[in-house]
Amino acid sequence: MFGTHQSRTVITRLNEAGYEAVFVGGAVRDYLLGKKPTDIDIATSATPAQVKSVFSNTIDLGTEHGTVLVIESGEPIEVTTYRTEGTYSDNRRPDEVQFVTSLEEDLKRRDFTINALALRITGEVVDPFNGRADLSAKSIRAVGNASERFSEDALRMIRAVRFVSVLGFNLEASTKASISELAGTIKSLSIERIKAEFDKLFQGMFARQALELLAETKLSRELPLFPAQSGAWLQCAPFQNSLEGWASLMLAGQFDVSKVVKAYKLSNKERTYLKTVRKFFEIRQQHAYTIEDYYEAVFSTLVFVEKMVAAFTDSMPIDDRVMKDEMDSLPIHSKHELAVKGEQLMDWTGKKAGRWLGEAIQAIEHAVLYQVVPNEQNAIKEWFLHEYECKE
Numbered sequence: 364m365f366g367t368h369q370s371r372t373v374i375t376r377l378n379e380a381g382y383e384a385v386f387v388g389g390a391v392r393d394y395l396l397g398k399k400p401t402d403i404d405i406a407t408s409a410t411p412a413q414v415k416s417v418f419s420n421t422i423d424l425g426t427e428h429g430t431v432l433v434i435e436s437g438e439p440i441e442v443t444t445y446r447t448e449g450t451y452s453d454n455r456r457p458d459e460v461q462f463v464t465s466l467e468e469d470l471k472r473r474d475f476t477i478n479a480l481a482l483r484i485t486g487e488v489v490d491p492f493n494g495r496a497d498l499s500a501k502s503i504r505a506v507g508n509a510s511e512r513f514s515e516d517a518l519r520m521i522r523a524v525r526f527v528s529v530l531g532f533n534l535e536a537s538t539k540a541s542i543s544e545l546a547g548t549i550k551s552l553s554i555e556r557i558k559a560e561f562d563k564l565f566q567g568m569f570a571r572q573a574l575e576l577l578a579e580t581k582l583s584r585e586l587p588l589f590p591a592q593s594g595a596w597l598q599c600a601p602f603q604n605s606l607e608g609w610a611s612l613m614l615a616g617q618f619d620v621s622k623v624v625k626a627y628k629l630s631n632k633e634r635t636y637l638k639t640v641r642k643f644f645e646i647r648q649q650h651a652y653t654i655e656d657y658y659e660a661v662f663s664t665l666v667f668v669e670k671m672v673a674a675f676t677d678s679m680p681i682d683d684r685v686m687k688d689e690m691d692s693l694p695i696h697s698k699h700e701l702a703v704k705g706e707q708l709m710d711w712t713g714k715k716a717g718r719w720l721g722e723a724i725q726a727i728e729h730a731v732l733y734q735v736v737p738n739e740q741n742a743i744k745e746w747f748l749h750e751y752e753c754k755e
Contacts, residue, residue: 365394365482369438370403373418374484377442380417382409383466384442385481385489392477395488395498396530405442406481408464414442428460445469448515467491471506474519475526475538479506501532509541517548521560524576528567539580546581554587558627565608571600587626590616595674607667609633610640614671636664643668647678657689658696658732694738698728702740703747711744712752726751 364371366386377384384407390400407414411426420434429444444462446469463469466481466489473479476497481489488495497504503523505512513520520542526532534542549557564573574597576582583589589612590596596615602608613623620637623629629637639660646656647668657665669680695701705720714720727747731738736746 365391365400365486366403367438369435370405370440371484373405373433373435373440373442376417377405377407377409377414378484380409380413382407382413382417383464384409385466385483387443387470387481389478391480391482391488392494392498394482395480395495403440405440406445406466406469407442408445408466409442410444410462414444429462446472448472473506474512474516474522476504476506477526477532497535501530502535503527503530503532503538504535505538505541509538510545513541513545514548517545518552518556518560520545520549520580520582521552521557521564524573524580524582525560525564525567527576528564528570528573530567531569531572534576534580539576542580542582546585549582549585554626554628557586558629561608561627562605565602565605568601570602570608571597574600588612588616588618588623598674599670603663603667606633606636610637610667611671613637613641614644614675639664640668640671644671647672648676651681652686652689654689654693654732657686658693660690662687662690694731694734695728698724700738701728701731701743702738703727703743707740707744708747711748723747723751 366374370386374384374386384405386403387406388402388404390403394400409417411423411429411431414431414433415421418433418435422432422434422439424430424432424441429446431442433440433442445464445466447461447463470479470481470489470491476492476494478494479490479492480494483489492506503526505519505523523534523538523542527534564570567573574593577586577589578593583593593615596611599611599615600608602611609623609627609629612618613620620634620641623637624634643652643656643660643665646652652660652665665681665686666683669683669686672678673680690696701724705716705724708714708720708723709716727736727743730736730746730751731743736742
């Protein structure tokens with residue numbers, strides 16, 4: 364049975380009030396593909412005002428566009444009125460939205476046939492544009508005229524490539540041709556919207572095919588910092604997450620961290636990751652990792668860096684198992700694992716807290732890491748008082 368109890372209750376109550384209501388969108392597509400649906404959406408013939416008259420707990424999400432958030436037994440569910448859209452003078456958003464009572468009219472405005480599917484609560488699939496056939500054929504095909512769909516919203520072209528990455532489907536010929544023809548119109552898009560699509564694209568199991576398509580369809584020419592020589596870059600896909608995707612773009616194009624961050628408005632978390640990858644990638648241009656490198660690094664980051672070493676340099680990558688053994692053999696893996704704390708150092712010396720304390724902890728950390736002294740309280744105390752303190 365599709366949907367949650369709460370979402371089925373919303374549809375049932377709308378039906379009982381005399382309105383048509385169905386499940387729509389990506390959740391229906393994923394359900395038909397045998398995947399667990401997420402982000403369940405409902406479309407209805409009821410206007411926003413009529414939806415709010417049926418339910419006592421609602422939140423307006425944009426009634427001018429027909430969307431009301433219904434809170435049913437604690438679960439938030441988006442309910443959107445069937446609608447058609449006028450012209451798109453900016454290639455991003457409709458100049459006007461008109462509410463309609465026809466489900467087929469609503470599905471007609473959607474981007475791809477595999478997303479223009481609806482599911483009634485009875486289990487009946489509404490499929491006016493042969494989306495199920497395209498699901499079986501693993502084909503991404505625009506609803507109706509592809510050029511019209513992409514002229515309405517240029518982001519749909521990047522979405523098409525993203526679906527290739529996530530689903531492993533192929534671009535239908537006329538859809539692909541229209542993307543090549545209209546690729547230049549993505550210049551009108553905000554970088555935030557493009558970045559959000561790339562976050563998803565980088566996470567797809569078929570990211571390599573998607574990156575190839577970006578070049579084939581000429582979309583790459585309009586994207587910021589797309590690597591000119593992408594052959595080695597393609598070998599890097601698929602990625603474990605979007606962070607790896609952004610870092611691979613940086614290394615493939617030999618871009619500075621700041622340049623990538625600025626071009627795609629990356630977050631502080633993403634900036635930090637790119638800096639870390641850059642640091643260890645440059646270390647590997649000089650030598651193998653040291654004990655301190657293994658101590659500082661996260662294992663998954665080094666695994667990714669070695670993947671980049673194999674793709675972009677002539678050096679032999681270090682085997683994952685070798686790196687794992689090196690990390691496992693470290694006597695400590697963080698400062699928090701030290702057998703002593705600052706309070707004990709103050710007790711041993713009779714000194715108050717100060718700059719010396721941080722320096723002493725750092726010295727003990729280094730001594731334990733390099734096995735000058737075992738990570739045992741008494742051994743550390745002996746070393747600290749008779750060797751470290753004496754030198755000071």
